[in-house]
Amino acid sequence: xxxxxxxxxxRDRLLQIPVQDKDFVVVGSSSTEMLAAGYxxxxxxxPVFLHPTTKQEYALAxxxxxxxxxxxxxxxxxxxxxxxxxxLLRRDLTINAIxxxxxxxxxxxxxxxxxxxxxxxxxxxxxxxxDPLRVLRVARFAARYAALGFTVADETMILMQxxxxxxxxxxxxxxxxxxxxxxxxxxPNPACYFEILREAGALQCLMPAxxxxxxxxxxxxxxxEIDTGIHxxxxxxxxxxxxxxxxxxxxxxxxxxxxxxxxxxxxxxHRGHEKTGLALVTELSQALKVPTAxxxxxxxVCEYHTHCHKADTLRPKTLLKVLDAMDVWRKPERFExxxxxxxxxxxxxxxxxxxxxxxxxxxxxxxxxxxxxxxxEIARQGYKGAEIREAVKRERQQAIAQQxxxxxL
Numbered sequence: 504x505x506x507x508x509x510x511x512x513x514r515d516r517l518l519q520i521p522v523q524d525k526d527f528v529v530v531g532s533s534s535t536e537m538l539a540a541g542y543x544x545x546x547x548x549x550p551v552f553l554h555p556t557t558k559q560e561y562a563l564a565x566x567x568x569x570x571x572x573x574x575x576x577x578x579x580x581x582x583x584x585x586x587x588x589x590x591l592l593r594r595d596l597t598i599n600a601i602x603x604x605x606x607x608x609x610x611x612x613x614x615x616x617x618x619x620x621x622x623x624x625x626x627x628x629x630x631x632x633x634d635p636l637r638v639l640r641v642a643r644f645a646a647r648y649a650a651l652g653f654t655v656a657d658e659t660m661i662l663m664q665x666x667x668x669x670x671x672x673x674x675x676x677x678x679x680x681x682x683x684x685x686x687x688x689x690x691p692n693p694a695c696y697f698e699i700l701r702e703a704g705a706l707q708c709l710m711p712a713x714x715x716x717x718x719x720x721x722x723x724x725x726x727x728e729i730d731t732g733i734h735x736x737x738x739x740x741x742x743x744x745x746x747x748x749x750x751x752x753x754x755x756x757x758x759x760x761x762x763x764x765x766x767x768x769x770x771x772x773h774r775g776h777e778k779t780g781l782a783l784v785t786e787l788s789q790a791l792k793v794p795t796a797x798x799x800x801x802x803x804v805c806e807y808h809t810h811c812h813k814a815d816t817l818r819p820k821t822l823l824k825v826l827d828a829m830d831v832w833r834k835p836e837r838f839e840x841x842x843x844x845x846x847x848x849x850x851x852x853x854x855x856x857x858x859x860x861x862x863x864x865x866x867x868x869x870x871x872x873x874x875x876x877x878x879x880e881i882a883r884q885g886y887k888g889a890e891i892r893e894a895v896k897r898e899r900q901q902a903i904a905q906q907x908x909x910x911x912l
Contacts, residue, residue, distance in 0.1 A: 734851060
């Protein structure tokens with residue numbers, strides 16, 4: 504039995520960045536021997552075991568053969584005869600196909616160290632094309648290591664484009680697409696993930712409403728970057744720079760989906776895109792099976808982000824309408840996420856990146872003013888049923904008018 508450290512732990516150590524998890528491959532052993540040594544079997548599809556003390560993952564060296572569509576369509580073969588080089592050959596990228604022996608020596612049969620030095624994401628073998636999930640993984644790695652200067656090798660991008668064109672991505676299940684997308688969204692350069700998927704032709708397959716944004720112009724006065732797809736990526740960048748939550752980043756991705764439906768003869772105007780985008784946000788969220796909190800915030804940001812941008816022109820009645828739509832009375836955190844997404848939208852434009860966004864402050868003032876109204880006290884004044892609700896609304900509007908420093912009031 505020979506044990507090697509493999510994958511991300513070796514890659515990240517060579518890149519001199521913190522190692523998160525350690526995975527090991529075991530050569531020359533069997534499931535029976537692993538169980539006898541006290542390891543716990545955990546892999547339903549693959550021979551993976553947990554170390555009896557450290558609980559780290561140890562997998563038997565294996566080979567894989569394509570047997571169907573998608574990322575699960577493989578026949579796995581593990582035996583003591585499978586070599587380390589054969590196990591490394593089945594991996595996705597050369598930088599993930601480096602092994603470290605127990606004495607610290609490196610086994611690198613496919614040039615992973617050279618690709619690390621050249622900052623290249625390159626597939627190990629043509630078998631890369633057998634697993635469509637690898638297209639998303641490459642895009643995520645490109646986003647994760649963008650700051651280090653990594654790019655996708657030309658031959659790998661060509662292979663990814665062929666995979667997208669032949670329809671293999673259609674066999675991916677929503678949960679796996681979302682898992683990769685979520686990890687990319689929460690990374691330091693989420694825009695890179697979507698840009699790589701777009702270049703590969705995969706974005707059109709997986710998220711057509713997002714892909715449709717490129718080539719759709721905005722008014723240059725408000726959007727010097729003009730292109731809606733570019734703007735959306737800039738909004739994502741702003742959300743990442745501010746270290747915003749997953750909900751905010753997903754809302755940033757979805758906020759302008761309605762512009763993809765604007766007839767070209769109406770460009771660069773996009774009247775009503777806030778409403779027309781709602782169906783697309785719902786469709787995308789269902790297709791990816793995103794968490795409920797992400798979907799709900801994305802819908803609110805899609806519908807009301809322009810209200811927030813115009814906060815200094817809104818009347819108390821309209822300010823309160825937005826607060827009610829946010830359900831700020833029960834979900835104040837979601838309201839704060841809404842404001843953060845709107846600020847990212849405002850700053851996600853060329854030459855707007857460092858401008859102040861006082862509109863969020865106005866909405867916060869309106870929220871605090873409305874909170875000063877006590878519905879219980881109003882109910883004790885003798886109002887009944889719907890009268891209470893109308894009286895509370897009237898008092899809140901008055902409080903907003905009196906306390907919010909708004910040029911339009």
